[in-house]
Amino acid sequence: MPTPRFLTLDDVAEILNVSWSQAYALVRRRELIAIQIGGRGQWRVEVDELERFIERKYAEARAGAVPAPDEVAPEAATEPEADAGSETAGTETAGTAPARGRRARR
Numbered sequence: 001m002p003t004p005r006f007l008t009l010d011d012v013a014e015i016l017n018v019s020w021s022q023a024y025a026l027v028r029r030r031e032l033i034a035i036q037i038g039g040r041g042q043w044r045v046e047v048d049e050l051e052r053f054i055e056r057k058y059a060e061a062r063a064g065a066v067p068a069p070d071e072v073a074p075e076a077a078t079e080p081e082a083d084a085g086s087e088t089a090g091t092e093t094a095g096t097a098p099a100r101g102r103r104a105r106r
Helices: 009-016 020-028 047-062 074-078
Strands: 006-008 043-046
Touching (some): 006 009, 006 047, 009 020
Antiparallel strands (some): 006 043
16 A cells, blocks of 8 residues: 555644644644645644654754753843842832732732
């Protein structure tokens, strides 16, 4: 039997080791190109398109588009943390108003 040209989203999810809804989200966001055949939920992904998708993701990873898990975001490393126990925590500076939608609890 020849290799099938198209895969269902169930097949794609199994190949990528993700859930069906994650595979569908890739299609919805147009990260993975698919065609809709017939009625509702009948999506098909061409085998070649899936291979191109995988290659793009590897290229992004090689280019550093995806940060390594042990890397810290630069802004997180430079921002000082608020000290909840300090005297100024939760007080307003002169000329500033409280954030909208928040009321002080008594």
